[in-house]
Amino acid sequence: DTGVSQDPRHKITKRGQNVTFRCDPISEHNRLYWYRQTLGQGPEFLTYFQNEAQLEKSRLLSDRFSAERPKGSFSTLEIQRTEQGDSAMYLCASSLMTAETQYFGPGTRLLVL
């Protein structure tokens, strides 16, 4: 499978715990995006990378959230001190630098109890 992959697919955690999600983009894609989607809403942009550089962060990305893409390939999204409001689907997408079409991974569904 050469699409975008995400791990884990599901995560249940207790409030206050830290969680980390991983995204592996399509191999030749330079851009990598993180989105969050809650029930009944469309995905909301969180942040994006061009190669290893994080170029844009949404106001939604509080200081408890951090994302990295150290070698310009896979990316991680960490949420510290999780809150119940963090419960959502976290989607990763990738695209070629010069193209607009973004391809989404299957998402990580987070439930904070």
Added chain:
Amino acid sequence: RKEVEQDPGPFNVPEGATVAFNCTYSNSASQSFFWYRQDCRKEPKLLMSVYSSGNEDGRFTAQLNRASQYISLLIRDSKLSDSATYLCVVDYGGSQGNLIFGKGTKLSVKP
């Protein structure tokens, strides 16, 4: 005003019906426009890009009116497999590349 607004759903239609979805966007600097399809508990998948001249892909036709900041999607001869949520998507404008999604309109095609 929300950045991307779509028709409220759900749309419940019989097989074979023609259904139209509408969408308006607020950022006049947006340059790229898309319709994505999202099945229940799955990731969004690109259905089609939308061009100023309008474009068609089989039973699907997309239109863009930049002056009115309006996008539409027409589905002809609906199939049961068309049941999904349809997301209107525009780029943020500029070179950022991040996309702004509407809330989506749910379509249910019944036999």
